[in-house]
Amino acid sequence: MPEIAYLGPPGTFTEQATRRLTADFEADLVPYEGVPVALAAVRSGEVLAAGVPVENSVEGSVPATLDALTVDDPLVAVAETMVPVQFDVLARPGLELSQVNTVASHPHALAQVRGWLGENLPKAEQHAVASTAAAAAAVANGEFDAAISAAVAREHYPSLVRLEHGIADVADAVTRFLLVRKPGALPEPTGADRTSICAVISDEVGTLADMLAELSLRGINLSRIESRPVKDRFGHYRFFLDFDGHVADTRIGEALAALKRRCSTVRFLGSYPKADRKPGYVRSAASEQAFDKSARWLEAVREGRLA
Amino acid sequence: MPEIAYLGPPGTFTEQATRRLTADFEADLVPYEGVPVALAAVRSGEVLAAGVPVENSVEGSVPATLDALTVDDPLVAVAETMVPVQFDVLARPGLELSQVNTVASHPHALAQVRGWLGENLPKAEQHAVASTAAAAAAVANGEFDAAISAAVAREHYPSLVRLEHGIADVADAVTRFLLVRKPGALPEPTGADRTSICAVISDEVGTLADMLAELSLRGINLSRIESRPVKDRFGHYRFFLDFDGHVADTRIGEALAALKRRCSTVRFLGSYPKADRKPGYVRSAASEQAFDKSARWLEAVREGRLA
Structure with missing residues (x-):
């Protein structure tokens, strides 16, 4: 039975979240005393995956999770869940x-x-x-x-x-958790997916606006953005972005390739089904069909098949 | 002697930061058991101001600080300091x-x-x-x-x-603190200032990119961005933005007015001297002189003084 790490001690919200994240398969949940240690256990192969808090958590330091995800060997998220703060x-x-x-x-x-x-x-x-x-x-x-x-x-x-x-004083507060593992086959697109990346850009005026324009031009809906200074490179910022769509989608793939050209570093942090299973709105000019049709038209133009 | 609140108990990093933030005047520092309570004490007039963590803190929940700053009566930051995480x-x-x-x-x-x-x-x-x-x-x-x-x-x-x-394992990690008080006369521009705002926009593709373009078009350097969902309005996002410049600067004033037109809510959270006192780079087309010159030219055009 695979072992899955979570932020201990036993009885935390992260344990509760990790149970949901592993509900579809048999797993032994193992408490670790901090997110960096839990992720190190995934990287070393000691455990198969880890459940970690990534947004607005009651326990655990979310900045520490983000930092731990972007140092050392790559890890990718394969599932997300939201736990009400109750x-x-x-x-x-x-x-x-x-x-x-x-x-x-x-x-x-x-x-x-x-x-x-x-x-x-x-x-x-x-x-x-x-x-x-x-x-x-x-x-x-x-x-x-x-x-x-x-x-x-x-x-x-x-x-x-x-x-x-x-x-709970606020009825609808939630905290968000991801199940992360070593890179491998990606979860299949479901039509209601989210993609997470970390991008490093230098401190030039307008660079972030340009980066986000690459997303918005392709009809990609950003669900979260957070900046963190890069510790060892002054004037460089790291941005954590979550947006609707799967890296297998044409518009997402094109946007990621554009960011790769624009940013000094882009780390892919996963494409996984959204916890709420709600398909994101995609305007018709950004649909897979629209991309397909424009690609076929361009091919025809290049081959001289159209006037 | 004015009383200044800080996140207790006595002996925390927030106390250390609040001492720095109040180094220029005589003050009694009073520990409070949470940031929301400390800010409530400022709003009620029980204390003059409060020292609160706003970025990557070892203690205190930064999301809780951001939330507490944007509910109830407005508060503004008048000073910032960075404390090494040592x-x-x-x-x-x-x-x-x-x-x-x-x-x-x-x-x-x-x-x-x-x-x-x-x-x-x-x-x-x-x-x-x-x-x-x-x-x-x-x-x-x-x-x-x-x-x-x-x-x-x-x-x-x-x-x-x-x-x-x-x-410290990481030599240059810092945590950032602000001194906040009720709105009143703003700190004078020093040439090395930062402005903080919170803006609420609806979940339309491209809106954030447009918002940031309003800044970058005016040569404004963003130093931090963080999104938080708005609890009671689904599909609305609140963005916390910090950028170089003082609201008294023409380019900052124009950008804020543009955001006010674009966003459903803009809350001004203060213009205050940057902790590092380093003037931000402003390209010549975005300087006060360039704005002055273009304004005088436009006036002349409108008055028919130029062909």
Whole structure:
């Protein structure tokens, strides 16, 4: 059975996400103590793949994930999932909500349920710990009365009692995760795919605008952009881009080739089915048929078959 | 003496940054337990300003800072500083490095000195706690032998002994902080300024490319871009942009007015001196003189003073 790494300790949102990402096959999930270590295990072949947070995570440093994806040997994403930022309140057995005097969680998680805590546990002392999973562990050890945790934490600490399910101040906040592995056969296009790349450009005025024009001219919808300075090259910026479409699509392929000509480095980070399975809108002039038709017309022109 | 908020507990990198940001005036620094609470204190007038992390921080959630800046009443940045991501090793008195068996820090901080720990404290047990400051507090309480902390932490725990200064696996990693306050008179242009905005656009192909073209056409150098989905409006994206120049500059003013026409929302987040004080490169066709000259020429044309 293949082993799949995830950001530990056991019971985190990343474990929950990695279970979804590997739902279609049998796998042993193995916790690692940081994203860089988890990715190193994929690169060395110690594990087959890793589930990692890439957007707005409650735990784990997303910049660290992005950095780790772009150093050393290439890795590519083969699947994505979104996990709602909703928490369970897990307590010591026998306690009711009104008896909870101390509550623990990751500081970002406490911040995300600030309103709920103010309304439901206004007098409870709040304790910040290293992860939502560590909070559940500390409650199981008797250190605190209750933990704000991912739902999956309860499976690791079955003695805990769930006092509330799915709490969140903002109902639709999500965090996004990718399953990454060594390059190989790409996932088949599904018609609702996303492509991720990292591009390095130098600090010349207009270069980014030109880069994005290469996408927009081809009707490609950008779903995310993030810049990060390149550590060892002053004045160079690295851009993480996600856009609708699969590298097998003609418009995506043409755009990537154009970026390859324009940028000092382009790293392909994967084409994979979108978590929401919603086909992106492609305007008719950018469809596969339109590209096919224009290619056949050009061929005819070049061969002198048209006046 | 004015009170200035920062992301606590005392002894964090944000405290270190906020000291720098307030070096020019007398101020009482007051720790707050989260960036949203610190910004709420600025909005309510409880404090004059707040020091907050906005890029790649070791502590505090940068997405949470960006979100908190764009809800509720406007706030603007008036100063920026960069703090190197370098740590001190603070230990219980009497201990030498070779006697350190347990070491504590924020999980992101432990990740950032992974190489150093492997080389210098290969056998020490690592403990993840809620902040680098909490690690120093725990060492002062006798829970662990040593903490990986910001240099400033030692001032709050003077009993601790500094075993190492300025450790870091990557020498030039920095984290960026802003001092934000209620809108009022802007900082004077210095010739080396940065402007920050948040713009909301709908999910139409090409809109971002058009937006960036408004900047690049006017010779404006983008130093950072980050997209965040707008929570309550599906298909809308919020972009955080930082670029060289001051809103008092003609080219920046024109570009901002153009974005205001193009975007559903533009929030001005401040024009302030760049931390590195390096003037950005402005090509001659985008200089104040060139704008002045073209404006005078246009006036003359409109008044019929030129053929």
